[in-house]
Every structure is written in C-alpha cells, then in structure tokens.
Amino acid sequence: MSGKEKPQWEQISAAKRKALLASLEGLIPDPDILPPDSQLDVTSFPASSGWFKERELEITAASASLILTNIKGRTWSAEEVTRAFCKRAGLAHVLVNCLSETLFDEAIATAKSLDSHLNSTGETVGPLHGLPISLKDNFNIIGKDSTVGFVSWVNDPAKYNSNIVDLLRDAGAVLYVKTNVPTAMMIPETVNNVFGRTVNPLNRSLTSGGSSGGESALVAFGGSPLGVGTDIGGSLRIPAACTGIFTLRPSFGRFPTLRARTGLAGQEAVNSVNGPMGRTLEDIVLLSKVIVNSEPWHKDPKCLPIPWHPVEAKTKLKLGVLWDDGMAKPTPPVQRALKETVEKLKKAGHDIVDWAPDGHAQALGILGRMFVADGGKSIRKILEPVNEPWRPEMEYYTKAQELGVYDMWQLQLERSELCKQYLDRWHACDGLDAILAPTTPYASVENGKFKHVGYTGVYNILDYSAVSFPCGVTADKDLDQSTGEEPLGDMDAEVQNNYDAANVHGMPVSLQLIAKRLEEEKVLSMTETILKAL
Template sequence: MSQSGVPGDWKAISEVKKKALFDSIPPEWRIPSNILPPDTQLDVTPFPVTSGWFSEQELEITAATASSILENVHTWKWSAQDVTKAFCKRAAAAHQLTNCLSEALFSSALSRARELDDHLAKTSSVVGPLHGLPISLKDNFNIIGTDSTVGLAHWVNKPATHNSAVVDQLQDAGAVFYVKTNVPTAMMIAETVNNVFGRTTNPLNRNLTSGGSSGGESALIAFGGSVLGVGTDIGGSLRIPASLTGIFALRPSFGRFPTRGAASALAGQEAVHSVNGPMARGIGEIELFAKTVVELRPWERDPKCVPLPWRSVNVGPKLKLGVMWDDGMVRPTPPIQRALREVVEKLRKAGHEIIDWAPELHEQALGILLKFFTADGGKSLKAILEPVHEPVRPEMAAYSNAAELGVHALWQLQMQRSTVCHEYLNRCREAGIDGILCATTPCAGVEHGKFKHVAYTGVFNILDYAAISFPCGTSVDKALDLASDGSSPLSDMDRQVQADYDASAVHGMPMSLQLVAGRLEEEKVIEMTKTVLRAL
C-alpha cells in the first residue's frame, strides 16, 4: 500500500480513483437506466432537452450566456445556488455520457453559491464581476484539498496544498468552481486519454475524439455542462479540442494570464511556455474572461505576468489577412479546405483584403517545438510513472525513445527558436497584415487514436502569438466533402492524414478555423474574430 492508503499498482489506483469520482455524483444526478442513451447513440448533445430529465429552469440556465447568468444572479432572478445546481447536474450527465470529468466538486460548489447568495442578500452588492458564475477548470489547476493528477496514477490522492494563481483570482472575482476536467497523460497528447480515468469522447459523436489536452473541457462545454471553462495550451491544447467540438478558445501570449501554481508533469520546461486561456460556446465568454482576468491585475499575483492593462482596440472596417491554405507539411482534409474557401469568399465580399500566406518557417518551427518537449530525454515523465509501474502510453512513445539534449544543445535550439521568431515577425511586418487565417487542425473530426498533426497550432506556440479557434457555422457534408483528389502528398504525415479521412465518419461535425494575431495582441484577435463572425 502507498502512504495515501491506495494500492501501489497503477491499475488498482485507477480503479479506486474512478470509483471515487462516480461515487461523488449524487444519486439524484445519475441518469436513470430507462432514459440512458445506448452506446450506439453517437450524438448525445440533444439528451438534456429531449430526455425530460431536466427542468425548464435548468435548461434555461445552462443554455444562457455568461453575461445573462451574471445579470440574472445579480438581480435575483436566479440564485447562485440555482445556477450552480443546474450546471452540476448537467456536468454530471456529461460525465456519464462522455467521461469528461476528473473531479466533481458539487458539495463545495453549492456551499460557495450559498455564501454568495447570503452576501448579496446582506450587502446588496456582489463579491466581484463573476459573482455566482460557475466556471469549470482543467485538471491541472490546483485547488486546495483536491487532486491534480493530470492523468498520472502516482499523483492520485495527493491533494493540492495551494491554489493556482488563476484560481485565487477567479475566486476573488466571485466564480464558483464545481468540476475539474479530464486530460491526457501529462497533458502531452492531442487526444484526451490516460491510464487513470480512461478516454473522453466527443459528445457530438462519441466515436470521435474531443481533442487534447483540454479535451475534458471541450466535451463538457459542447454538451452544455459549462458556460465558461479554463484550459491550457503548450502546442494546441486549447485550440485543438475547441476545433474538434465546435466551440471557441483563446490561446494568449505568455505573461497575459497568470500561470503560477498549476500542476505540470514537465515542470521547469520553459523553452516553450504553457499558457492558460478560456474555452466557451461564444466569443462573448472569451472576452469576459480575458478582460476580467487582466483587469484584476494578475501581475500582482504572478511575477511572470506582464503589467499590461486591458486595451480598447479598434481594428477598423477592413482587415488585411494572410490566408494559409496549408502548412507545407499536411494539407487540410476536404471539409477544412472548403471551410477556408467559403470563409475567404465571404470576407472578400465584405470588403476585407485577403492575401496568400506561404508557410515559410513552419516546418522548422515544428521541429524545434517537438525537440523542446523531449529535451530531458523523457526523464521527468518516467520519474512520475515508475513508482507505480505505470507504462508509457503508445501515444507518448517519443518520450520513451528520446535522448537527453544536454545544456549546450538546448541553448543552440533556443537560438534557432529566436531566429525563427525574428524572421517571422519581419515577414508579418513587411506584409502589413493584421493576422493570419488558417486551419486549427487538418480535420473537422478525428476517430479515436488517429490524431496525428499539431503543427497548425504548435507553430504559434513557438512564436507566442495570440490565436483563437472559432467555429465557421457550417458542418461536414459527406456528399460535398469527398476524399482527396489524388494530389501528391506533401509528406508521409500528409499521406497518413488523408488516408485516415472518412467523410461518412465525420459527417455533420462542425468546422472550425484559426485566427492569429501578434504577440500580446489578445484584444486585437478577439476584435478580429468578431469582425470575421459578422462577415460569416
């Protein structure tokens, strides 16, 4: 037995943890067997509305925007307790249908909501701008007394002794934390699967991945179990799952939002920074989070935050965007190619200037990113796996086979990164573009185990640019989005991605694209996204 009282083998630890998670769901929020969707029902997003299991008020609350929830709570139309209870129930349903949670904090959330209601009743004032708003958190955000396993068995039953800086900040603003969401092992796989909780599925099609590493968040939000969630991104971990579930996500530049105090299996790796950011069903929630967090002066909590106040940005009536049709390594699959063509056509009709953007430096930047991830020869990961004999998952074979770079080689790689960033900045400046429009991933949907290419997002982690993944408002049509036309593949990876594409398997899935601005241009990329959405 381990010191925590949990058996010392990873399989036994996993079983105990999974049972504890299910047991934390109150019996009244466990879906009755007579209305439980069968495994053959792939799209479970209609369940809350069609099942008759949710009250009209619960459906109204969980379908509302964050701004509407705040207004209704602050004016006593809804109590914070009613709002929290509705989201707890819908999150419980989401977990039972997609396996999206890692922690259920229902009891403490309801207690917190009750305190907020009492405060408002006694003082006629709110605690802060997010008073009464339920916010879901990716598993790696520490909350005192709660595990942050990041999908690693050795970290089960080792509750946090401190809060992450962003948790303290949001809590001071009045937020209610009610769930933490599942991630892949060490948060370093583009699909959400680990040896502790298993695989999270996409609620729009349970045969498909919800992406990773913030895939528990994306599944929960797409199901309606969260109005606003917080994830992280080191190579696309916000944008990839957002793209695959048809929601919004903002990848900020490092230093804009606080990152101090979050759990990481690669702690100390700072050659490419992990950042945190919002995920939501609408751009309004993205802006609410970003503006609120910055206005709470995160640089006073996290020394790595930039003391940059929130700015009012006017992008003007006409954007100049570079459109990157492919990244030089893997072409988008037919649905994403169509999405790019249709969005570009609508932007041009709306008067925006669109120029072609060549993927210069992208392959070099991807190579640098992947080397950074394994620069320690996989030692950090192996040190966490070995005490409980947990195997390295096949998706992380690169960590098993990696050779440690050494300090000199790492420094040389960082010099290469600096050169790439400088050359890319010069390209953007000389072209006079406001931003770049491109795919978020090559695919509109991916069957489990088949996600292969992170370059469309990961390159912008190397550059540290602000980026948003946004849904285009259209979906895959198997009659229109036929398999590729036989063009010569750009690479072996391109050949694999195109061979995996099956129009029937992803029929009906939402299509998303990525809009990229410069470094520390969060306000600008939000305003540009609004402009693009108006054109659509």
C-alpha cells in the same frame, strides 16, 4: 502479485474512477434512460431525457454573460445556477467521461454564501458573481488531486491553490468541477491510464481533442458555461476546434500560470499559457477582461503589467491565408470551410493575400525537440513509483535522447532566429493584420487518430495570440469527398488516409485567427469582425 491480481497502478486507477462516480450520486439518471452506446450525438439528450426541469435547461443553455445578468438581477439565484450545472456536468461525465474531480458540496455552499451577500447588501462580490466555471485538471485546488493523468499522483491532494483559482474565487466565480486531460497533458487527444478516454459529445466515435479535451467536451455538452484550459502546443485550440467552441490562446504573460501542475516541471523553453473556453466569443472576451483586469502581475511574477485595453474595430482587415502548412493539407471539410470563409470575407471588402508556410516545419521540429529535451526523464520518474506503463501515444518520449546544455542553447538560438524571420516577413507584408488558417487538419477525427499539431504548435514557438472559432461550416459527406491528391509527405498521407467523410458528417469546422504577440484585444476584435462577415 498473483496471476489474477491486477497490477498496482490498475487498482489505484479503478478506485479513483469509482470514487469519482460515487460523487455523482443523485445527479445522474437511472442507467435505463441513458442513450444507447450507438447514439453518437448526445448533446440533445438533456432536453429529451425528462431528467431536467425546464428551468435547468434554460439555465444551462444560457451564455455566461446572460447568467451573470440574471443572477445580478435576481432572476436566478447563484445556488440554482450552480445546482443546474452540477447536474448537467454529472450527466456529461457519464456520457463522455470528461471529469476528473468534483467540488459539488463546496460549490453549493459558495453559491449560497454569494446569494446571501447579494440579498443583504444589494451588491455582487465581483464581476463573476455566482458564475460556475470549470477548470482543467492541472489547476491546483487545496484538498483535491491534480493527477494530470498520472496514477502515482492519485490521492496526492494539492496543498495550495493555483493563482488563477484564487483570482476566480475573488471575482465571485463558483468552481465546481475539474476536467480530464491526457497523460502529462502532452497528447492531442484526452486519454490517460487513470480515467481513460474522453470522447466528443457531438459524436462519441470522434475525439474531443487535447489536452484540454475534458473542458471542450463539458462546454460543448452544456455542462459548463465557461472553462479554463491551457495551451503549450495547441491544447486549447485543438479541443475547441474538435467540438465547435471558442477559445483564446493568449501570449505568455497576459494570464497567470503560477502554481499549476505539469508533467514537464521546469520546461520553460516553450511556455504553457492559460486561456478561456466557451460557447460564444462574447464570453471569451468577458473572462479574458476579468482575468487581466484583476492585475495578476501583483501575484504572479511572470505576468506582464499590461491592463486590458479596448481597441478600435477595423472595418477592413488585411488577412494572410495559410491554405496548408506544407506538412499536412487540411481534410476536405476544412479546405472547403477555409475557401468559403475567404470568399465571404472578400465580398465584405477585406483584403486577402496568400501566406506561405515558410519556417513552419522548422518550428514544429523545434517544438518537438524542446518537449523531449530531458530525454523523457520527467515523465518516466512520475510513471515509475507504481510501474505505470507509457501510453502508446507517447512513444516519441520513450525514444528521446537528453540534450546537453550546449545543444539546448543552440536550439534556443535557432528558435530566436526563426521568430525574427517570421516577424520580418509579417512586417514585409505591408499592413498585415492577421493570419487566417485551419486550427487543425480536421473537423474532428476518429478516437485515437489525431496526428498533426503543426497548425497550432508553430504559434506556440512564436508566442502569437490566436483565437479558434467555429466558422459556420459543417462537414458534409457529399460535398467533402477525398480528392485523391498526391500527399505532401508521410504525415499528410496518414492524415488523409484517416479521413472518413461519413464519420465526420455534420461536425462543425473551426478556423483560427492569429495576430502578433500580445495582441489579445486585437485578435478578439478582429474575430468579431470576421464573424459579422460570415
């Protein structure tokens, strides 16, 4: 390599980014009308840009449920809906760098075929007929890359579909984009050496979270009515919270996970799960029901044969409130949001008790050790072919020591005992329905400064069902000043030192509701009850 020539991995990445941008030709406006870099909130730009027709704005502002109704009633065609979302997704990428693959031509051809079927038969193909759905990058689609943020996986198109891809297409969905992830999907922000960093469309100086941060940014911008992401330590809930959208982290076995790509192939001590991401709770329920009712256990041997079942909504809930996790206190906006939410729930007649973070530090430690049980070998082997450097956010993996079989078995025994203790404590709190907690310590945080996954990762170890939802509170620089309290420890000190009230002013604050394992229907119903109280 000459002194001026870029390393191989940089050349590959640059070519991939150039090809992605070229696929947006005709869908993005002239650079002269784009908002300046100094404009942090770009969510209003589509409406003010003059680039979109009124009908396109109406379509892309609609909920998934409304889109399906209007396509079925032939108020809108699947083709015009698809074209509108392709256009808005293209603009989203230019402004916040959220895409990894585009399938625009295939999507429009699919939409035309769906319209033809509806017009000739009067029937829809399935419950998602004509609905554009975006997918996280790790879901394989034949002929498309699933780089998962690795340079060596560029130009390595998938030879088979992930199970959920076939499921969604059979239901009538139109797949049109895949979205950016961090390297190996193991960073709580979305940044890698192939595509770079995805930023938050509500404030581009802040993170959109990770690892499903391309999805969260696209949905929050209005470039997708519904997306599918994954969660192994908070990768659905963290980005949803950072951008003020809804998500469900289901227990393992409810949604199909077969044939998706990962940087930790074979790591099954902590199972990754798939889940929906959307702008309304109604849309989260919609997609969850469609996926489960497709009976994915006939195609994915790890799916549980549990059909979607309605639950009777409880008018009075008993909720345990986790005020902090004993490792890092929530930043002031999240503290205030939790307090205000609890007061409203009390006034609505719900029973509120305190929930202590017993076992949380232990659970987070177990999660971390399981992630690096191979000593970082899996990721290192994917980086090596093109000499791609480690991301600085992954230093933990570079220093890890491989566990032997005996030590791994002991770690799994420790996890099982912790799960038993947590469940016993739940049942000892007579009649407890759910835990209400922060999703993260932050409303969001400056790019590069997200540090603590303790509020989400614990429930991956326990495999509990959880919903992250915007609670209606927004960060306020006047109300949410730092308190100067003594930190709980080094992690808390870092989280609180990174807090900047002015930076997050106006950002939505999310909380999470956690039910026991395999209680997806119940946790969604309880979230609706809570939203009514708010």
